[in-house]
Amino acid sequence: MFRKDETAARPGLTLAAVGVVQFLVSLDLSVVNLGLPEIASGLGFGGVDVTWVIHAYALAFGGLLLLGGKLADRHGRRRVLLGGLGLFALASLLGGFAQEQGQLIAARAAQGIGAAALAPAALAILTVSFPSGRARAQAFGVWSAMNAAGGALGVLVGGVLTEYAGWRWVMWVNVPMAVLAVALAWWGVAADRPVARHARPDVLGAVLGTAGMTALVYGIVGTDQHGWASPVTLGSLVAASVLLVAFVLVQRATTRDAVLPLALFRLRTVSGANAYNLLLGAAMASAFYFMSLYLQDVLGHGPALAGLMFLPFALGVVAGSFLAIRLGSRMPPRSLLIWGGLLTAAGFAWFGRIGADGTFLADVLGPSLVTSIGFGLCLGPVVATATVGVEERHSGVASGVLNTSRQLGASLGLAALGTAAAARAGGSTNGSIDVEALTGGYALGFNLGAVLLGVAVLVAALVLPRPTGRTTSRSTTSRSTTSRKEYHHRDRSNP
Incomplete structure (x- = not known):
C-alpha cells in the first residue's frame, strides 16, 4: 500500500506506530472529562479545583510542544x-494509583510533558517517512482518522470506564496502548541521525518560549475560574505577551540553533495551514464540549450513554478521512480544506438549531454526521500542507508548531465560546437549571463555531497558494521544492 522510503525501514509499522501514538494523545485529551465528578468524589476535590486535573495536562502539553519538536530535531x-x-x-x-489530589495533578502534568515530546516527534517521523505522492496522502489520511477516532472515542471510553470500572481506569487505559506504541516504534521506526546539532542550543529561546506558552495557556484555561477581566487572567496574558515578544526577538537575533526558525512562517503553506488549524481546533474543541453538555444536561443521558452517542461522530470523521485519501489524487489539499471547512460549518449551523425538547435522532445524529465528515476531510490535508516544503532538519519544529496551533485553538475556543454560551444561558432560576437558557447558550456556541470555520475557509482561499496546472503528486512535489528553496534561501540566521 505504501512505498518504501529510505528514512523508514518498515513503512507499514512506522504508520501503525504513529497512528497508535496519535490515537493515544487524542484519547487522553478527552477520556478524563466524564470522570471528573468521580475523581472529585474519590480524592476529595472541592468545587472547581478538580478542573486542574485537566489544566495540569493542558499547561504542560501546550507549554512544551515547541521545545519537544526542537528536541526531536x-x-x-x-x-x-x-x-x-x-x-x-x-x-x-x-x-x-494516586491517593491524594497533588499526586494525580502531578501525574497529569507528567503525562502532558510526555505528550509534548511524543506528539511532534511522531508527526515528524510521518512527514519524513512519507515525503510525497499518493503514499503521503494515504499516510496522513490514516493519521487523521486515528487522531479523530481517539478524540471522539475518548468520551465514550471515559464514560464507560467511569461508570463500570471506576475513574482510575481512565488513567490505566493508556498503559497498554503506550506499550503497544513502544513495541511498534522499536521495530518499525528506523533509527535516525540527529540533523540539527551543528550549533549550540538556544537555551534562552527555549526558556522564553516555554515560559511564554505556559503563561498564555494558563491565562486562557483559567478563565473558567477567574474570568477574562480578573487580575490573574490579565496578568498571565500580559506576562505571556512580554515573554513571547522577547522570544521572537531572540529568535531573530540568535546565532545559535534557534528553537523556532522564523523563516518557516515565510512559507504560505506553513502560516496558512497553522492559522486554519488554530480556527479548526477552536471550533471542534467547543463542539465536543457543547455536545457533551447538551446530551447530559438537557437530554438527561448518563455518561456512558452520552459517550456512546459520540460513536457516529467518530465513524463520520474516519469516513471523511478516508474520503480525503480518495479525493487527494484528484483535488489539491487547498480545495479539500475549503470544501471540508464549508461542510463542517454547515454541520455547526445545523447544531445551532438544537431545542430544549430535542432528541438524539432529531437534533444530534444528522449534524454529527455532517460535521464529522467535513472535519475528516480537513484533518489530513491541513497537516500535510503545514509540513510541505519544510526541510527535514526542521521537521520536528514544524510538527511542534502545528500541534501548538491546534492546542492553542482548542484552549481559546473552549474559553471564548464557553464564556459566550454561559453569558447567553444566564445561570439558574430560583436555584433550578433553566433548560431553555442552557440550550440557547449551547446553540450560540455552535453558531459561533460555524463563524470560526467560515473564517478558516477564507484563510484557505486567500492565504494558501493556488495549485498550478493539474493536481498531481508530481506538481505538489514541484511546488514543495520551490517553497523549500525559498525558505532555505531566507533562513540565514539559523544555520
Whole structure:
C-alpha cells in the first residue's frame, strides 16, 4: 500500500506506530472529562479545583510542544518518541494509583510533558517517512482518522470506564496502548541521525518560549475560574505577551540553533495551514464540549450513554478521512480544506438549531454526521500542507508548531465560546437549571463555531497558494521544492 522510503525501514509499522501514538494523545485529551465528578468524589476535590486535573495536562502539553519538536530535531525523532512514550506510560500508571489530589495533578502534568515530546516527534517521523505522492496522502489520511477516532472515542471510553470500572481506569487505559506504541516504534521506526546539532542550543529561546506558552495557556484555561477581566487572567496574558515578544526577538537575533526558525512562517503553506488549524481546533474543541453538555444536561443521558452517542461522530470523521485519501489524487489539499471547512460549518449551523425538547435522532445524529465528515476531510490535508516544503532538519519544529496551533485553538475556543454560551444561558432560576437558557447558550456556541470555520475557509482561499496546472503528486512535489528553496534561501540566521 505504501512505498518504501529510505528514512523508514518498515513503512507499514512506522504508520501503525504513529497512528497508535496519535490515537493515544487524542484519547487522553478527552477520556478524563466524564470522570471528573468521580475523581472529585474519590480524592476529595472541592468545587472547581478538580478542573486542574485537566489544566495540569493542558499547561504542560501546550507549554512544551515547541521545545519537544526542537528536541526531536536535535536528538533524534525516534529517541524522543520512545522517551515520551515511556514517561507517558509511567505517569498514567502512577496516576491511576494516586491517593491524594497533588499526586494525580502531578501525574497529569507528567503525562502532558510526555505528550509534548511524543506528539511532534511522531508527526515528524510521518512527514519524513512519507515525503510525497499518493503514499503521503494515504499516510496522513490514516493519521487523521486515528487522531479523530481517539478524540471522539475518548468520551465514550471515559464514560464507560467511569461508570463500570471506576475513574482510575481512565488513567490505566493508556498503559497498554503506550506499550503497544513502544513495541511498534522499536521495530518499525528506523533509527535516525540527529540533523540539527551543528550549533549550540538556544537555551534562552527555549526558556522564553516555554515560559511564554505556559503563561498564555494558563491565562486562557483559567478563565473558567477567574474570568477574562480578573487580575490573574490579565496578568498571565500580559506576562505571556512580554515573554513571547522577547522570544521572537531572540529568535531573530540568535546565532545559535534557534528553537523556532522564523523563516518557516515565510512559507504560505506553513502560516496558512497553522492559522486554519488554530480556527479548526477552536471550533471542534467547543463542539465536543457543547455536545457533551447538551446530551447530559438537557437530554438527561448518563455518561456512558452520552459517550456512546459520540460513536457516529467518530465513524463520520474516519469516513471523511478516508474520503480525503480518495479525493487527494484528484483535488489539491487547498480545495479539500475549503470544501471540508464549508461542510463542517454547515454541520455547526445545523447544531445551532438544537431545542430544549430535542432528541438524539432529531437534533444530534444528522449534524454529527455532517460535521464529522467535513472535519475528516480537513484533518489530513491541513497537516500535510503545514509540513510541505519544510526541510527535514526542521521537521520536528514544524510538527511542534502545528500541534501548538491546534492546542492553542482548542484552549481559546473552549474559553471564548464557553464564556459566550454561559453569558447567553444566564445561570439558574430560583436555584433550578433553566433548560431553555442552557440550550440557547449551547446553540450560540455552535453558531459561533460555524463563524470560526467560515473564517478558516477564507484563510484557505486567500492565504494558501493556488495549485498550478493539474493536481498531481508530481506538481505538489514541484511546488514543495520551490517553497523549500525559498525558505532555505531566507533562513540565514539559523544555520
